[in-house]
Structures are given as C-alpha cells and as structure tokens.
Amino acid sequence: MTVLTIKDLNVTFSTEGGDLRALRDVSFEVPERRIVGIVGESGCGKSTLINAILGLLADNGRIDGGSILFEGQELTALSAPKMRDLRGQRISTVFQDPMGALNPVLSVGRQMQNIQYRSGLSRAEKDARSVDMLRLVRIPDPEHAWARYPHEFSGGMKQRIAIAMALMMEPALLIADEPTTALDATLEVATIELLQDLQQQIGCSVLFISHHLGVIAELCDDVVVMYAGEVVERGTTRQVFNTPRHPYSIRLLECDPARQAERTRNLPTIPGEIPDLRRRPQGCIFANRCDRKVAACDELPPDVAVGDGQVARCILAEAV
C-alpha cells in the first residue's frame, strides 16, 4: 500500500526570461509507514516538489502534466478548499527554519488550537491535546510552555514544537523539509531520533528532504536522488548507497566528507554547474558534467530498472 504516488510530474514557472521547467517527469512512491529521503543539491527542485504536493506553488508556477496520487485522491485535480482540508490533517509539513516557522505574536498554545480548528473538539480538549503533543516532543513543563511565545524557546525546542504541530492531527504523510539543517550537530541527532520515534508511534509515512547524506542513510528506508528537477535515481537506501548506478549519484556519494578515507585538504567536487533550467537540454540533464558522456546522451534517457525497485535515468545504468 502506497500513501503517495507521484508519476511523471512536470512543474513549470513562467519567468521573465521564459518558461522555467522546474520538475521534469518526476516519479517515485512513498509506501505506508516508510521514510523516504530526497537528496540533492540546492536548486534541484526539492522545494518545488513539496509545494506541488501541498498545492502551494507560487502564482507563476503550474503543474503541466503528471499525477500526484495521495491516499487514492488525485491531488492535481483537487479543488483549493479540498486541498486545504488535507493540509495539516492528512499531509503535514515541518520546514527548515524553526526560527521563522512559528507565528511570533501568537502563543504556541493558540497556534496549536488553530491547527485543530476542524477537529470539532472543545477548546479545553484541544488545549489538552496540545499539551500532550508538547510533552510527546519532550518540551519541559508543557503546561506552562503552552502559554509562551515562540521567541521564548531555543531553536531546537522551536523545531520540536513545529514537529508537535505537524503531527498533532496524526497525518498519513509527514513532509520534513530539511528539518535539521538549521540545527547544530547534537540537536540534529536528537531531532532525528525524535522523528523516528514519533513516526513509529503514529505510524505515518515520512518524506524526508535533506542534503545531508549521513542523515539520509541513517534515517531513511528509501532514497530518491534529485538533480536539476529530475529524479536521476531511486531505490532502497541500501541499493542507492551501496550500488549507485547513475553517474550523478556515484559522484555525489564520492563527495560526501564522511566517506573520505584519507586526510585531505581538498574535498572532491563535481566540476561544472547545474544547467540553466530555462534552456533545459533535450538529452540527459547531467550530460554536461558527466565524465562517462557518450553520443547517445543527447537523447532523453529512459528510466532504467537496474535492480529490484532501483531505477536510474541513464542509458548506461545497466553497464555501470
């Protein structure tokens, strides 16, 4: 049973310099009770993907093709009010910046009350539920923390409060958009353990977005590697990390500082830059940076199934 199935999703933004195709033929699945990691550099389309799922694309963005199937509902065809009813209830989100994610002039309790506005509970019941959630994310003294304002909490606590808010309605899918990037290393570990814990308790699926390979490897069951708005490779974490097939995944893993065997002052990088997405190349998106490029790379590569569930968008995937 899959919670979220994305098939051939295309998103385009109209910009002054012409149409920008931010996502091209993105496909992947989030199975029930699994944690799926999305990894990729800045600008690879992770945020666009989230916004497309949530129905919160900017005014100049549009979905032109593909489908987003969530619990049997086609989200691309859903009306705005129906989409709003799903957000915060069935699909919840934790964003990257805990400092700015909470409203500064409303108390934490009030914000948690508002999130439950559809629940039909009495105010006292909502508040009791909020306090329970704060306790669950290990906020000390939750009865009093409830009445306090976001600026009175530390960054790590704010992120835990954001997680409490996101999980309050027991969603089927939690989207975590780099939830630990703004936190320091110790807090990162604690927050990830907390997320893992809560995911087990609530039994939701998680779409976990990060550019931290270590965190992805630690936390996720499946991995989706994105590059310049395309899914270049996907599979189980073990498959992608142990036997990557797409040249980009291979190079990306080589660049992980944690994988350097010897002391070095020069961390490896991938030469070149992401192509201008307003002039997206017809062929393979990674071709201009790929050291295995052949003539056939000028044609759009197919999604090649290279193993049990592992897929790479590269004509050489079988050979690699």
Added chain:
Amino acid sequence: MLMYSVKRLGLAVIIVSLAMLMLFSMIYLIPGDPAAVALGPRATEAMREALRIKMGLDQPVWVQFWNFFTNAWTGDLGNEVLSDRPVAEVVMEQLPYTLALIAGGISWSVALGIPLGCWAAVKRGSMPDRIVGILSVAVIAVPSFVVAIYALLIFAVTLRWLPAIGAGEPGDLGDQLVHLILPSLAVGLGWVGYIARMVRASMLEVLEAQHIRTARAFGLPENMITYRYALTIAILPTVTLLGVGIGQMLSSAVFAEIVFARPGVGKLVYDAILTRNYPLVTGAVLVTTVLFVLLNLIADLIVGALDPRVRSRF
C-alpha cells in the same frame, strides 16, 4: 509588561524634561523684555521693574529655569497676561476639544486606512489595489486645511448635511459628535492614505514570511491567515507611525479649529500668538508636548501589548 511600562514611562519623563529645557531656552532667547511686552508701551520703568521681580526675571537664568521646571511639574504654568487667570486652567478648558478632534482623526484614519491597506495587499496587483494606491497618494498630498475648507463648502454650505462651525451644544453628546465629523475628517483624511500605504506594504512583507507558509501548510483558512496571522503583525509599524503622526495631527488640528471656529488648544495658541500672550503660548505648547509624548507612550504600550517580542526586550 509592568517593567516595560515603567521603563517607558521613565523615558517619557526625561523627554518632557528636555522639551521643557528647549522651550525655556526659546523663550529666554527671544529678544525683548517680556515685562515690557506684557505692560505695553505706556508703562513706567518702575512698573516694569516690579513686574520683572514678580515674574522672577531678575533671578539668574538657572534659577529661572529651575522655577519654571519645578512649577511646570506641579502644574503651575504661570498666569496669562490678559485676564491673569492660571495658564494651566485656561489650557485644560480647551484640551478636551482638541483631544476629541485628535481621537476623531485617528478613528477616521484607522477605520478607513487599515481595511483599505489590507484589502489592497490581499488583492495585490488588481484594480482595487491600484485605486487604493492612487487615492492614498491623493489624500496624502492634499493639505488638511484644504480638506477642511472643501468639506465645509460641500457638506455644510451646499448640502447642509452637517453643521459648519462650533463644537456643539455643551452637554449634548450627540450634537458634539455631529460637530466633530467634518473637523476630524480634515485632520484624519491624509492619514487614511499614510496608513493604507503602510499597512499594504507591511502586509505584503508579512504574507511572504515563513510562518505564513507554515500556516498555509497547516491548511488554516485564508481569513484566519490574513487577519489573525498576518494583520496582527502588519499593523505594528502602523501603530508606531500613528504615535509619531499625532504630532502632525496636532498641527492639522490648529487649522481645523480655525476653519471650523472650534474651541481647542490650537485655536488657543493661535489667538495667544496674535495677542502676544507669551505665558499662554508657552503653557499651551508645553501641554501639547506632554500630550504628544503621552500619546506616543500609549502607542508604544499598544505595540508592547500586541507584540510579545517587544515586551521581552525591555
């Protein structure tokens, strides 16, 4: 909040004291002998000398200032020249009229400016947004006395909907309110524009904020996001702006009181300058200064009440 109020009040006392020092220096530096001015050209030297001693002008300057300062803090602003009545009493008689006028002006500007600005921000780029933008600049550009004269001509003279002059029958609140409509519109209309523009700008900024994105991601209704999540933050700079703007409203009030022949502190100062009634001018200006500082203080306390971050900074 208590600590914040106390600190803010202390700051207000310091500001008023400095204003007193400046006001005193101004009077002191004006050329001419106040006693001679008060008594007129036909007084003898002995009469002037007697008045000088009575007014304390023979004392060293710092003693004069200290007397002015301590008397002013106890509410004694001296006596006015024409009737020899205490200045404080004369000013206090007029103060409620000016306060009502300012309150009316603020009511107009808030009641029209905040909804218009909010509407323009939510409908950004649309026709209503552009119309609000043009109207805002238009009403800001028109001086308040022009608004006053046209309001008088249109609503009082031509249409005869509203009374032209005066402050209404004393004791008759309804009549006084009717008399307040046009003058307060003249004082507040320009501020409708300022506030609409300010609210629009800060709404647009707040609506882009990360926490608004979070609120949308939680599926909160758009109305709740606009009014409870965005507007409560977006009006904070407006409240501060209004606090400062009260200074300008006080000067507009002078025109409005003259055009509509209303009693009030502005009219009082205007008449006092014409009759060279310097103690009255000084007293009225000082009271106006205190009023300005007090209203500013209230604006800051409102911001403190609305924004928990401001409260905790003090």
